[in-house]
Amino acid sequence: MTEKNTPGEAANTKRNLLNMLPTEAEQTLRDFAVEHGEKPFRGSQVVRHLWQNPAPGFAEMTDLPVAFRALLEEHFTIPRLALAMRQLSGDGTEKFLFRLDDGEFIETVAIPEGSRLTLCISSQAGCALQCAFCATGAMGFTRNLQMFEIAGQVREMKLLDPPRLVTNIVFMGMGEPLMNWRAVDPALTVLNSPLGLGIGARHITVSTVGVLPGIVALGERPEQFRLALSIHAPNDELRQSLMPINTKYPLASVIEAAKVFDRRVTFEYVMLGGINDAGEHATQLAALARECRAFVNLIPLHPGGAGDFTPSSPEQIHWFARRLRAAGVEVAVRKSRGMDIAAACGQLRVERQRRRPPVSAEDNGNVQVA
């Protein structure tokens, strides 16, 4: 029987070390070292080169004997994500387009702020959810990313010259992370584990439109990962028109899930001029936020997304924020970053890859929910 290789697995039987949890990779490599007449600690040395102090390939693991490196090469892979494009904005925001083994493109955005470097990572190639204002949604869904392709976006930052040291992660790039929980779940472990990338759980935010089984699964993890809910409209009628997923996960159920999530949640609310930025919307949004003690982030619309939406003016956004504060809600207005590069989610890939007909979440067998 021939075994079908997934992207990142070589056509032979080589095993992808980056698609294993770090503890699993360590055990595998220690056993491998012993089987080949080396001390087990050689296996632990290799693991440190996977995520903590990554090496581009086995050849660069110069603290290992040459013969052992050759053996590793014969049995394992540590696949890179190929950097296809890199754009630097005047405000320091940097956007990366990576090409995957099967020719798919994904985007990653690095946003510096003071001593922090937040990396906005992708969890799917494209997205099935078709939010009306989103460039990624307009291009359709191709496939879920594997664990190593998700965490690998952070690994690639460490392999740049000079390396970029990521302090915070947000799952706000391409895709809906909780529709790919099977890969996002172990990727969170790699991002957080001391044997992996060692980023504190409180510095890792999973952002979702409200995929309930995924929210429950995230809440069941013992680490303090953060949850952001993409609300974008404060009533079902409007949300339905902007986010088709609202049929499956209406606002009331999303709010209910936020209440049972035992940590504080954030609402993400993109400001669409003349659509969701009126006084009545502020009143409705404030009521929802108070119900689950959510912090609200108001996001200026990035030009170049999908649809004919116009951004709310800065004055309107600040007026809206004041209305929320007056209603007792904590709120922040996000800066729009990387305006001079195509930094809205999905824009760079749209420029590079032809659009595909959108696939609905229901129709696509690849979509995995918790």
Ligand code: SF4
């Ligand atoms: S906003 Fe997020 S969930 Fe909606 S289509 Fe874009 S990537 Fe998908």
